[in-house]
Amino acid sequence: MEEMQILDAVERYLANEMPVEERAYFEQLRKTNPEVDQLVVEHSMFLQQMDRFSDWKQFKSTLNEVHTQLAETGSIRDKAPKATVIQLWKKYQRVVAVAACIAGITALTISAMVYYFTPKPVSEIRLLSQELDKVKMKQQRTEQKVTLIEKSGATSRPTADPKSGGTGFLIDGKGYLVTSAHIVADADSVYIQNIKGDYFKVSTLYVNKQTDIAVLKIVDNRYQSIKSLPYALQKNTADLGEEIFTMGFPRPTSEIVYNKGYLSAKTGYNGDTTTYQLAISANPGNSGGPIFNHSGEVIGILSGKQTTAEGVVFSSRTKNIFTALHEIRKDSTNEDRIKLLLPSSIKGLDRVQQIKKIEDCMFMVIRY
Template identity: 50%
Template sequence: MIDDFKLLEDVERYINGQMTPDERVQFEGLRKSNPEIDQLVVEHTFFLHQMNRFDDMKKFKSGLNDIHIDLAEKGAIKSTRLKGRAKVIYLVNRYKRVAAIAASIAGVTALTISALVWSISPTTPRKEIAQLNRKFNELNQKNAMLGKQINEVKDQIGTAPAVTYKTGGTGFLIDAKGLLVTNAHVIANAKYIAVQNSDGKDLKVKIVYVDVDRDLAILKIEDSAYRAPKSIPYSIKRSNADLAEPVYTLGFPRNDIVYGEGYLSAKTGFNGDTLTCQIAIAANPGNSGGPILNHNGEVIGILSTKQTSAEGVVFATQSKFIYSALNQLQKDTAYQKVKMPSTSSIKNLDRMQQVKKISDYVYMVKVN
């Protein structure tokens, strides 16, 4: 119990920048080696950010109300004279700022205790399958955006305000002209979407096709900064993978690309689902939409969900359904000439060389 309280205290000191340089380096190393602590930092940062936003909004509304009441009392604006019960409402409005602050403090206390109890107590999963999109650390993201805007201030003149992305996953190219595939749940309810390339640059994209049943979405990069490659090194496999076949994946459970390896453990997904296959591999929020590749450099699936009640049990949409999605997209004449890579140019390379070739074609998907 004491260790859990100490952990939460360390998380808050890390978020608030109160650690010494040595402590910060040690804690960041702990985040890299322990996904649960990394996720706790992300969620606690988001929690504190939401509470600050709530408090700012309450103060803003209360301030507007105080100004209105003050102007009405001075006769600067017309306001209906209050009688009877309306006077009670007036008094409530006049002093609700104090009550709001007290309520906010109580709310923060209650939510903090709830978050602490949640973080240190064993819980029963709410559902057996968990999607693997992730929440971004908004504080770090805003700091990065600020630095980027300062360094590129000339390029920012006349452009729209920077978007703060809240969730995300992974996507990968299926056509050199800028078509990517990811999971439908990664971009669900999105107002703004961007993809981040291997150089850390955000590129504008639009949604061109969604298949919710198969959890597939196709995006199109529409950004002048995009440089189309001559070809794509991997291929998309049309047939099912073999049981026990070694596989690997690349994705963005953190802000830089992460490699993972495993094997095909079942040809069907959860409860015999024929749209997906089961992979034994480590995966975390942010891996959704990442490619699952075999030793020949062929994409055999798209990482989608994991079983919450079993460690290392992950499900992937079978790659043959990417062809089905493209067939539907090609009903639009603008995409009739799209052709996915059918042969792998990295077939005879070792794993390390394959990953080097593939990394530039795997993108972080960022959603607001």
Template identity: 35%
Template sequence: MKLLKYIFPLLLLPALSQTTSKTLFYDSNWKGCEQSEASFFRVYETDSSGKPVGQIEDHFISGELQGTAQGAIYIDSNDDSNSKFFGKIVGYYKNGQIQFENWRDKDGNTLISKSYDDSGELVEDSYYSLESEFYRTDRHYRNSIKTGEGTFDSNGDIHGFLKLYHPNGYIYQLYEFNHGDYIGPFYTECDEFGKCELVVFEDFANDADLNDWPIYSESEFSSEIIWDEGLLLTSNSNTGFKETIRIPLNQSDDFSIETTVEFISGDQNSGHGLIWGFKDWNNYQYFLISGNGYYKIGRLYEGIRIDLTDWIFHPQLNQGYKKNRLKVIRLGDKLFYSINSELIISSDYYRLSGNHIGFMTTSGIKKVLYNNLIIRKELNISSKSEPTSIPSIESNWKGNGSGIFINGNGYIATNYHVVEKSYQIEVEYIQAGNRYNYSAEIVNSDKQNDLSIIKINDTQFKPLQLKYNLSTNIVDVGTSVFALGYPMALSIMGSEVKFTDGKVSAKTGYKGDVSTYQTTTPIQPGNSGGPLFDYNGNLIGINSSGLSYEIADNVSYSIKSSYLKNLIEVLPESINIPSDRSISDLPLTEQIKVLSEYVVLIKIK
């Protein structure tokens, strides 16, 4: 027996240590190669079947560490782009600074990726959800303040809103896209003090012709976009013509219209310039210049020409085949006209007859190149107090639900069905009488139990202290409970937290579902994802649904908080959950005041 005692462990040793060390060599494009041609080499272990085991290390050919991966599903020795890794993956610069970090699930799907410059400053981070075809990317200044963020579809095309930021954190520009296609014509632009305006900026630098200019090719006149240079108008006869696009301006809007125009060749005595408020050839306004240094301003109304000026010589005009900048500004009941930044005349404001704006030439054989068209109109909001919410163009939310802060650093619990088809999420809540709006993203989901955790990703968000307790204890039938949420907030009930109460009527839900409670607390559309509390201020569940009143009255279901805790424990980073019991002895009315500040309205597109 003693002999067997020592032989048996020895028999196990080969099985326990049967791994093989492997070294692969790759060129600068991470294609497999011979050592003499290599820029990198990889060292890792394999088991008896050849499967990678344990951590993988990559090195520069000179020996410095280039990267590590927690594990690999498959390693391709010929083309590393086909390799599949899991866990945490880290890449390094030669100086030892981290170049990038990725977190991947057990199947190799990327959850979070971050990139850094060679001094260690965060440059870009992206967040992915397996429950959505979209992912979100943030870019940063050297001090880690966000320069911009956008949501992308599975093809890498931007979808939804692209936001750019000033260094102080206020929005600089805001664009909207639909699977890579720009939704114009206006984007939002704000200064560093929070004053915003809507802008059309056409510089003809995009070969997609985003503004759909009506290009002409006629014997008497033609137009052509020369990319990165401008829109070329060519007149081959004594017939003038125009190039306009539809840009809606309200009669009450202050606005400006400007262009830089270059006279290329031809008759210097005829006019060319800006045209706006164009309805038809009987109704429009114009600001024209000529190659020999004259300008003319006026309008046509119902076919009647009303000249503000006749042709007037002005020394500020660059004569001959040169560039000039024309601008017209509407401020209140006045119009101001400038040439090359010098004010030349003002007039009363004339109502617009139409919504087309662009360029025109009068009679004469000539070529004129318009380098750009810039239109600005006022936007009476500020980006200062709510830097991620521009309501004038972001107001068309497709749905809403409720949520509850589960961590002071911006983590929020809600229902999976509230956010599952979203490409843009915004949360809104009220604290100390102030209303806050921030963008958020999905960080983890449990589709089976209808739970999701989202996180605020706005640099302006300030952490909260949560004064409640997340309890995973099963409560008894008959326990008094209450729900907080935002039912029908986007339609008839308004964006204010609503209270409903009831009792736990069963410890299992629909058809005996053990993951939910059945309660008599009324749950209406929009309440989904909100919290269910007992009267001691303990979070015991997340409200999910209610039965139709045609089937049964006062029957609702809430997901037990133990299932929420399970989801929290598999987040990409560890977070503390609320454990404060300080409000347990407060009257219900006072508890509601405290807890309402942690309940959020979730708006989605």
């Protein structure tokens, strides 16, 4: 209670609200009692602070009022004068820049790593060299052609680029060949080239897309017929697991390529009984190549491979050739009479000798 009275007195003293006598008394008390004196000092400071605080508050509230009022009357613009997008851009410019940098570096690093760690495509290199070979071959052909022109004075083949190519083989030394139907189908003209690089024009006698068999006839008078062919056509069905080999022209050059494998199924794709399934490595260009068994009998004509499976190659059966010949015989004149092959003369020879004999009867089929 007493403290309260003292404080009250202090307040009145500071506010100059004391009567003269009381004031004198209070001043006396201040001098004698240091506690009271301290209280006066402290309280006066506090009151000052309070006064300033109240001033400050009032001023602030006035400011706010003025601001609101002026904003309402439109004397000041209370809105950002610029579009928000620009403002946001200004605000986050730095952040965006940093983010963009990080993104850029990350992208570069990842692409660099991907580039670095990707296995180098070896096959592409091979392709390139093939391309080179192609160019070289073209040049050679041109030269050949020039010499040919000089020799015979007649063009042996068109100058246009071939559309596609495959393999074909003689079934009659007079100039009858068998190849795959898909090679010669829709052809403007078909030419063949032997391993020596000689070109001959051929005509298509028979095409059967179902069995993928085509019979061609060499119509070039420069062709010298072969008296007897070294191989024969097999009449029976081949056996499972039989060792087989083929030859073909998968390269753009007239280089013959030998491959061997085995008969892996007696039927072809989806149980097709007119074809065999083989396990042999084959590439585009091998199509139409003969499939020989070990005794040098043709058991089929290579036609294609399954892209969804590894090492699955199909070949048309030799039986289809017989069918084809039968058809030809039915509706053709005597001059188209194809003499069937003799029994294989290369039976029992070793593979190298067999190949040497067969080689001459193999042709690269070029479609234009």
